[in-house]
Amino acid sequence: GAVVSQHPSRVICKSGTSVKIECRSLDFQATTMFWYRQFPKQSLMLMATSNEGSKATYEQGVEKDKFLINHASLTLSTLTVTSAHPEDSSFYICSGSPTGGHTEAFFGQGTRLTVV
């Protein structure tokens, strides 16, 4: 299957700072990628749709000014958590799918963010 890589896999940051998470499709191009958040013992929640060359689409309740998404190329989407607070501590996961012939999604390994 296709490979999606996230970096970093784990990050600890101080409250008030910003953190950038990268999501790369290694062997396919993705015009659209997706960002999810998962709190402990809960399911994945879709945060936003990242669109190459245009603005991201955010799900209801997700602050677009706090979670900045940039999809500057067909193989890279980034999520920046700005002015992070402890309540932003979570597991962030991205996904994508090759166009043409694939109907399943491929997920990154996730990024564990801890804000102290």
Add this chain to the structure above:
Amino acid sequence: DAKTTQPPSMDCAEGRAANLPCNHSTISGNEYVYWYRQIHSQGPQYIIHGLKNNETNEMASLIITEDRKSSTLILPHATLRDTAVYYCIVRVASSNTGKLIFGQGTTLQVKP
């Protein structure tokens, strides 16, 4: 996308078949049944999907009832590494396939 209902947890003995049920009584004619699993602290992994015929791949089998209102994922010989949360998702197959709405899934515990 149609809503699904899964039991919150199941146990299975190592080496035995694990049968994970999913109810999707409001599924539409153009919606597929997808299964993903998430091993602890990892991203979800695609397992299998189907429309109305039973499907089998190297990981699992998917049995869909004739009325398509429910399905069963079968892991034929469960191992300890199959311990994970299994998600059943119904959706239209399209190019926008990364956008998935996850339910609570079934936590499968494979025991020695």
